[in-house]
Amino acid sequence: MKRLSRDAWLALALFLLLAIFTTITVVQQAQASLQDPPLASFSTQPQGSRALWLYLESQKVKLTDSVGASFGVPAGVNLALVLEPTIEFTPGEWELLDNWVNDGGTLLIAGTGPVTVNLADQLEINFGLAPSTAAAVSNQTPLLQAPPLTTLENATTSFFLRPNRDDTVTLLANQNGNPTAVAFAEGNGRVIFTTLTEPFSNEGLQNEGSAELVLNLINGAPEVSGIWFNEWHHGIRPEADAALSSSNWLQRTPVGRALLLVLAVVFIGLVLRGRHFGRPVPLRQNIVRRAPLEYITGIANLSRRAGHRTAVLHHYRDHLKRDLGARYRLNPSLPDDEFIDQLAAYQPNLDTDALRQLLQKLSRNQVTEGEMVQIVREATSFGKR
Secondary structure (H helix, E strand, O other): OOOOOHHHHHHHHHHHHHHHHHHHHHHHHHHHHHOOOOOOOOOOOOOOOHHHHHHHHHOOOOEEOOOOOOOOOOOOOOEEEEEOOOOOOOHHHHHHHHHHHHOOOEEEEEOOOHHHHHHHHHOOEEEEEOOHHHOEEEEOOOOOOOOOOOOOOOOEOOEEEEEOOOOOEEEEEEOOOOEEEEEEEEOOEEEEEEOOOHHHOOOHHHOOOHHHHHHHHHOOOOOOOOEEEOOHHHOOOHHHHHOOOOOOHHHHOHHHHHHHHHHHHHHHHHHHHOOOOOOOOOOHHHHOOOOHHHHHHHHHHHHHHHOOHHHHHHHHHHHHHHHHHHOOOOOOOOOHHHHHHHHHHHOOOOOHHHHHHHHHHHOOOOOOHHHHHHHHHHHHHHHOO
């Protein structure tokens, strides 16, 4: 069985490496496509909030999830829903949203993730974790009665809020009396903050009392004229993604990343193979030209190693007949006897017996190196007569 060469093993290793990277990329993309951000208004998964969108739409509420090339609250809305954001707010984005609230907007934040915890710090609110026995919540204010709350037994959360400010109103609290939903004024607007997320989800909205609870929290905004679902901090930025420039095309598109991966694999292959990146510079001794005798000696040694003795004899035989018949324009390809007879007719003093014996020796197929040298010497001497 023929063993694979080093280059074949290298090509096989590079192919396997490329296949592994491709498989990992495909699996990651498949997993990312199967899992939408939590409480995303477009998600129909159990933890999405598409059902909330459709429910509010049935209540004749103006809705939008508009996403532009840069972050901003669309015009014509006075309630912004920030439901379990997954991408951090930059200082500029938070300043823009805070100014919008101070100008009279209402911000409703619901979540328990790291981004939500950071937003709570911006609003001087800390998070706490309650035991499972205190997860159920109860109404703490008559403000949450539009529409009337028939039951809250399905509303539970393990997190509660600890405001570091004295202007908050507790809307909901757990069994230990710790707030799970608070509201407070911020400039000319207000902020509603809750750790309850299940009632906003597709799965939780089906529970009894969830729809009424969500409407009560939303109705905390005076005269709701339009609601904006913040999908920017769920990573949904189509206009920004569409505006890819040539400088970030390689890093931000699947085709560009695949091209970079192929180039990296090719570069690694060239390095491992040891390819030259330029013409080699010859050493000084390699620049000196060889003497002609070295080439003659080299060719002779190659011919000796290849056993070309019979071919050498045939060469001298043809050469001898051409030289002898050239003066009389005799065909050197004639049979030896006919050639000798025609040559003797022009050259009476020709030693026909010696020539016939010499041609027979030159036609031999099995000779030693010494015999070959002796026969060639005889042929050379006969040609000089």
